[in-house]
Amino acid sequence: MKYPKSWKNHSDQLDLLMERGLIVTDRVRALDYLERIGYYRLSGYWFAFRERSQPACLLEKYGHKPKKVRVDRIALDNFLPHSTFQNAVDLYVFDKQLRLLVLDALERIEIALRAEVAHKLGELDPFAYLKPELFYKGFSVELNKKTGVTEHHEWLSKHARLIGRSKEEFIRHNRYKYGLPLPIWVASEVWDFGALSTLFSGMHEADQDAIATRYGVSNGRVFATWLRSLNYLRNVCAHHSRLWNRNIVDQPQLPSAEDLEWLAPFVSNEHKRARCFLLLKIAKHVLAVVNPRSSWPQRVQEHLMAFPDLSHLGLNLESMGAPVNWVESWQK
Structure with missing residues (x-):
């Protein structure tokens, strides 16, 4: 054509x-x-x-x-x-700064959760990530009809590539002194957010729940979808893609608003669930456990308050999925 x-x-x-x-x-x-x-x-x-x-x-x-x-x-x-052309530039700059703020939070969340998953699985076996029996059958036993292998097998292939291309001195040291495979507390240091969220999704429910509960989410399967959505968010930001009014394809499951009151504006609103403000709130919620003294929530609030004046075009923070009373909602 x-x-x-x-x-x-x-x-x-x-x-x-x-x-x-x-x-x-x-x-x-x-x-x-x-x-x-x-x-x-x-x-x-x-x-x-x-x-x-x-x-x-x-x-x-x-x-x-x-x-x-x-x-x-x-x-x-x-x-x-x-x-005006300047309206578009102002929106572009706002979005760029928003992505940088998001990456700041996601770095801390990723590192903390890598450590938690490695610690939890390492308690079961130093090489737990290699053991199919330590994961649920849908992840480690059932074959994907398209690929002919398990999700665990696919994950292990990605993990091997991450280890193989790593230039980190601690990887070289451990390979030279102890050989392969690497214990999970070493190997986890090369995982990206995608590898982390995928492995977490394959863990037994009891192990997922034990970690999720620390973050105020009683259902570990729901928390697994949070990690998957945060990984999606991370990829959008890392590839410099537009974020502010993006339709979020990989949407998280939500527990009841009775469990988490701040979810109330999102549970029954399809538009709000499909925009990034919800993921910002989830990042804020998780970060409150990872680093409760972080100034990130305040910095994000200040940035959102600096949204360009585009009222003459009918555009505001509602395009991001923010409630009308978004400041009150953000501070919950």
């Missing part, structure tokens, strides 16, 4: 945006942003400024049969009145 769009230089890109109604007050500065950040990355931020169509039904082909698909609102090429 021939790609229909032609290459455009930065000046032509800016002219196209202006033709579509985006206000540019400083052409030189706008061109500088296009050169340094890129049209496509910035387009994720001015996408929210584009006009929308009325709800409609479209015919799309699924196999050989056309099927009606309802589309609520389609983004049009033209921008809403009073949309």
Whole structure:
């Protein structure tokens, strides 16, 4: 299939945006942003400024049969009145700083939970991560119909790659002095958040519960989905992707609001469960155990209060899934 769009230089890109109604007050500065950040990355931020169509039904082909698909609102090429290039840049900078704050919290959470999982499993066996019997059968015995191997086998393959490519001196020392395999309290130091969350999801329920309870979550299976969602959040931030109004694909399960009162605004609201404010709250909740004296909650609150003034475009923190009374909700 021939790609229909032609290459455009930065000046032509800016002219196209202006033709579509985006206000540019400083052409030189706008061109500088296009050169340094890129049209496509910035387009994720001015996408929210584009006009929308009325709800409609479209015919799309699924196999050989056309099927009606309802589309609520389609983004049009033209921008809403009073949309400016600087609005998009301000939103981009806000989002960048938000991602850096999130990574700060997730680093502490990842390190703390790696230590907890390694300590819990290490009590059972120094090489527990190699022992299928120490994990539930759906993880360690049942074969994936697509791959033909267990999830545990796939995890071990990833673990071996992490060990193999590690340049850490402590890995070299342990391999030279004691050989392989490495005990779990050493091996866990090379796990990334994905390896951590996957192994936790495969643990026996009693072992999951023992760790989750420390974080105020009685159900370890629910806590496993929290870790998976935080790993998703970490990947979004680490790859410099747009976060502020992103639809969260890997959503966490939620315990009852009776167990955790602050969950009440999210339990029955699909939009709020699909936005990042919920994951910020989960990170805050976990961090309160990991590092109760951390200034992170206050720093995040201050940053959210500095959200760009985009009220003329109908945009605010509700696009992130924040409740109307978000400050009160954040402090719970």
